[in-house]
Amino acid sequence: MAVKKAAEIGSKRPVTIEINGTKYTYDVEPRLLLVHYIREYAGLTGTHIGCDTTNCGACTVLMDLNGKWKAIKSCTYFAVQANGKRIITIEGLAKDGELHPLQKAFWEHHGLQCGYCTPGMILAAAGYLMINPNPTEMEVRHGISGNLCRCTGYQNIVKAILAAAEEIRNSGRPVIE
Amino acid sequence: MIPRRFEYLAPATLGQALGMLRKYRDAKILSGGMSLIPMMKLRLVSPQYVIDINNIKGLNYIKAVGNTIRIGALTRHADIEHSPIIKAKLPMLAEAASVIADQQVRNLGTFCGSLAHADPAADWPATVLALDAEMVIRGAGKRVVKASKFFRGPFETVLKPTEILTEVSIPIPNGPKVGQAYLKFERKAGDFATVGVASSIVLGKDNKVSKIGIGVTAVAPAPYKAVEAEKILLGKEPTAELVEEAAKAAAAMSDPSSDLRGSAEYKREMTRVFTRRSLKKALERAGISI
Numbered sequence: 001m002a003v004k005k006a007a008e009i010g011s012k013r014p015v016t017i018e019i020n021g022t023k024y025t026y027d028v029e030p031r032l033l034l035v036h037y038i039r040e041y042a043g044l045t046g047t048h049i050g051c052d053t054t055n056c057g058a059c060t061v062l063m064d065l066n067g068k069w070k071a072i073k074s075c076t077y078f079a080v081q082a083n084g085k086r087i088i089t090i091e092g093l094a095k096d097g098e099l100h101p102l103q104k105a106f107w108e109h110h111g112l113q114c115g116y117c118t119p120g121m122i123l124a125a126a127g128y129l130m131i132n133p134n135p136t137e138m139e140v141r142h143g144i145s146g147n148l149c150r151c152t153g154y155q156n157i158v159k160a161i162l163a164a165a166e167e168i169r170n171s172g173r174p175v176i177e
Numbered sequence: 178m179i180p181r182r183f184e185y186l187a188p189a190t191l192g193q194a195l196g197m198l199r200k201y202r203d204a205k206i207l208s209g210g211m212s213l214i215p216m217m218k219l220r221l222v223s224p225q226y227v228i229d230i231n232n233i234k235g236l237n238y239i240k241a242v243g244n245t246i247r248i249g250a251l252t253r254h255a256d257i258e259h260s261p262i263i264k265a266k267l268p269m270l271a272e273a274a275s276v277i278a279d280q281q282v283r284n285l286g287t288f289c290g291s292l293a294h295a296d297p298a299a300d301w302p303a304t305v306l307a308l309d310a311e312m313v314i315r316g317a318g319k320r321v322v323k324a325s326k327f328f329r330g331p332f333e334t335v336l337k338p339t340e341i342l343t344e345v346s347i348p349i350p351n352g353p354k355v356g357q358a359y360l361k362f363e364r365k366a367g368d369f370a371t372v373g374v375a376s377s378i379v380l381g382k383d384n385k386v387s388k389i390g391i392g393v394t395a396v397a398p399a400p401y402k403a404v405e406a407e408k409i410l411l412g413k414e415p416t417a418e419l420v421e422e423a424a425k426a427a428a429a430m431s432d433p434s435s436d437l438r439g440s441a442e443y444k445r446e447m448t449r450v451f452t453r454r455s456l457k458k459a460l461e462r463a464g465i466s467i
Contacts (some may be wrong), residue, residue, distance in 0.1 A: 010182035011183050030185035033218075046207065055367075057279070070285075098205070142275075
């Protein structure tokens with residue numbers, strides 16, 4: 001039985017992840033969490049670490065799972081699991097200097113106060129609007145129930161998401177191109 | 178929080194995964210990871226080997242086979258929540274899926290993974306108990322275990338360390354009038370259940386109960402089938418009094434512990450209240466108001 005020696009267990013190996021259309025490859029330990037790969041290796045610090053316990057949603061990113069973009073919490077996913085996969089972080093939403101409709105709506109409706117939860121809120125909202133493009137207020141609240149805003153600015157966050165949903169529907173374009 | 182070092186294995190087939198389980202004794206299967214990874218981060222578990230089954234093709238499915246619905250090892254909570262066939266045939270499962278944690282967790286967490294993990298407060302166990310599901314287990318061979326024989330205690334099932342729960346097969350309740358409900362009582366959005374009650378009822382043309390299943394979670398060391406409550410309603414035309422009597426019987430079978438979600442006494446009382454409401458809702462959906 002070729003059991004690996006203790007020294008080799010969990011050693012670094014190359015992990016390639018496409019983030020916002022750019023491929024990154026770094027040698028990382030299997031225990032490295034995706035959020036640390038994004039922030040500390042790829043240097044994209046728009047994805048935040050809040051609770052580090054799958055509760056607050058600050059670390060939410062979109063991941064291509066079997067051809068569909070899904071919101072996931074990057075603090076509860078090993079970078080090595082994402083090897084060969086595509087993800088989108090907050091830095092990948094604006095296109096050609098133009099803010100994404102969700103970003104614009106958060107700005108216009110005062111959907112951010114301290115801003116810490118905002119990247120996660122926006123990506124959770126994007127994930128939810130792909131499931132339900134025409135939500136009611138209650139449905140939006142259910143959709144972002146995995147994201148906490150400790151400024152408690154939920155009223156304006158919900159308003160912003162409803163406004164963005166309407167703009168996206170009217171534009172006839174997908175939530176994520 | 179950083180887990181202890183582990184070796185990551187990504188088998189391409191179920192056979193390889195089972196071989197790895199036999200070879201590496203200190204190993205855990207990673208499916209959705211929504212329980213395993215938090216536990217590894219807290220260092221409550223520190224397996225030397227993590228066997229990620231997500232690269233195995235053909236394990237994410239919901240399919241109708243004869244009079245059953247089969248759900249595969251990699252089917253996510255969100256897949257069940259939005260599945261048209263589940264909504265039509267086993268609506269209780271879509272209802273339960275929608276109250277598990279949050280969108281992000283439901284996108285990754287798996288039905289079979291949650292059942293194999295057997296958290297005593299998880300939602301799915303109540304539903305498979307109420308629906309009399311069969312658990313399909315692969316190891317050296319294949320064996321099938323009734324849901325009522327699957328759960329042994331907190332985080333304990335009949336699964337051996339060398340086995341994987343690969344499928345759950347659920348009979349579609351069939352009859353002149355059918356109704357199902359999963360009712361969860363939670364302190365805050367996305368929390369584990371304080372109590373959860375799943376009810377599945379089939380009634381004949383005479384409005385008598387011909388089949389009934391009641392599964393209860395979070396109020397005992399392991400989820401349980403409220404057989405004493407089922408007996409009270411089976412073969413009878415449901416009335417408010419009988420439903421109340423059944424609710425009391427389900428509560429009498431509970432064995433809750435006091436914690437931050439409430440005292441044991443309170444949880445036992447909530448078991449009665451939520452069993453009654455769950456049964457009433459299932460009956461309403463079957464077209465019976467009591």
